[in-house]
Amino acid sequence: MLEKPDIADELILSRLQEEYEIQADELNFLSSGDLNTAAYSLFAGDGTKYFLKLRKSFSEIIVTIPVFLSSQDIENIIVPYQTRSMRYWADFGNHKIILYPFIESKNGFEIELSDQQKRNLGTALRAIHSTQIPPQFTRHMPKETFSPEWRECVKSFPARAEAISLRDPIAAKLAVFMKSKKDLINHVVERAERLASELQAKFLELVLCHSDIHGRNILLTGSDKLYIVDWDNPILAPKERDLMFIGGGIDNIWKSERDEAVFYEGYGKTEIDLSALAYYRYERIIQDIADYGEQVLSSDKAESDRERFYRYFVTNFEPGTRIEIAEKTVKFN
Numbered sequence: 001m002l003e004k005p006d007i008a009d010e011l012i013l014s015r016l017q018e019e020y021e022i023q024a025d026e027l028n029f030l031s032s033g034d035l036n037t038a039a040y041s042l043f044a045g046d047g048t049k050y051f052l053k054l055r056k057s058f059s060e061i062i063v064t065i066p067v068f069l070s071s072q073d074i075e076n077i078i079v080p081y082q083t084r085s086m087r088y089w090a091d092f093g094n095h096k097i098i099l100y101p102f103i104e105s106k107n108g109f110e111i112e113l114s115d116q117q118k119r120n121l122g123t124a125l126r127a128i129h130s131t132q133i134p135p136q137f138t139r140h141m142p143k144e145t146f147s148p149e150w151r152e153c154v155k156s157f158p159a160r161a162e163a164i165s166l167r168d169p170i171a172a173k174l175a176v177f178m179k180s181k182k183d184l185i186n187h188v189v190e191r192a193e194r195l196a197s198e199l200q201a202k203f204l205e206l207v208l209c210h211s212d213i214h215g216r217n218i219l220l221t222g223s224d225k226l227y228i229v230d231w232d233n234p235i236l237a238p239k240e241r242d243l244m245f246i247g248g249g250i251d252n253i254w255k256s257e258r259d260e261a262v263f264y265e266g267y268g269k270t271e272i273d274l275s276a277l278a279y280y281r282y283e284r285i286i287q288d289i290a291d292y293g294e295q296v297l298s299s300d301k302a303e304s305d306r307e308r309f310y311r312y313f314v315t316n317f318e319p320g321t322r323i324e325i326a327e328k329t330v331k332f333n
Helices: 009-020 061-071 115-130 149-165 169-180 182-200 257-267 274-297 303-315 322-329
Strands: 024-030 037-044 049-055 090-092 095-101 207-209 218-220 226-228 235-237
Touching: 009 024, 009 037, 009 049, 009 090, 009 095, 115 207, 115 226, 115 257, 149 169, 149 182, 149 274, 169 182, 169 274, 169 303, 182 274, 182 322, 274 303, 274 322
Parallel strands: none
Antiparallel strands: 024 037, 037 049, 049 095, 090 095, 207 235, 218 226
16 A cells, blocks of 8 residues: 555554564554555564554465465565464454564565576576465465456546546546557557467466566565565466566566576576467556556546556556567567
8 A cells, every 4th residue: 555544553553462462562654556455564572573464355375375385495485474373364354464574675676686586586486386286275266267357447448538538637648648559559458369369279287376576576685585475366377477577578677688598597497388478468568557547547546646657557658668578479470
């Protein structure tokens, strides 16, 4: 969340004491881009620092999967603390509390990964993709269906923005910009739809994927330790679901051929389905356009936030960014 929720710190601290036997006097709100999660740091009385998530929506899988991966000796995972009742989360009204150790670190947007860190990321992802997930987890996990949900959302935007634009200047800007990019947006959606149809007819091995391996979800410590965090949307999908981030140019990082080569020194040799890689790169662009567009058109967002999301929307179409990378991933007949 960008703004601190209207929940008294004292109530959260009291719940932490009940469930985790932690006594602390102060919470420090940490702004984040996750609209479903409020994040805090806190110091306990003994000086231990913690990282706290307060989540609106919750599925047990977002904590049980990291715990399981850690049990498989994958060291790049941060495991939440258990409560007094031996769960990895605590109930808190309409929210769930999840408590983690606080890792002093920078993320992959704040600093550039060294070559060794890129290799370590490759090694960690290969271990995750190779892990056999027990049935008690897989039955609760979503599976890739190549859903048209985001594509249909983007298709609806021009008419929606036009309808709102008469009374809203930010929506009017979005409507004008989308008109100027109409052909390119249609092209991206058409490419994704064509690839989705092709992939639905293929047999592709489904593996555990994190699904959101961008720079902010990679933490790097001063001792070069690397952690993969925010397991909010694990999915059983082709490995390309994660691999598309490497070389995909998301947020303008890890996009060079050299970055890819160094990453795969750690990941190891593997056969890449270029159609799947291209699909996920197009689909991520579409998802971001849909998400940012929804925020721009939202009537309950502050004007400053809507302006910011409008800028995010526009950057998807700047020269040299992800659309050009997706176009080069696979050749179309």
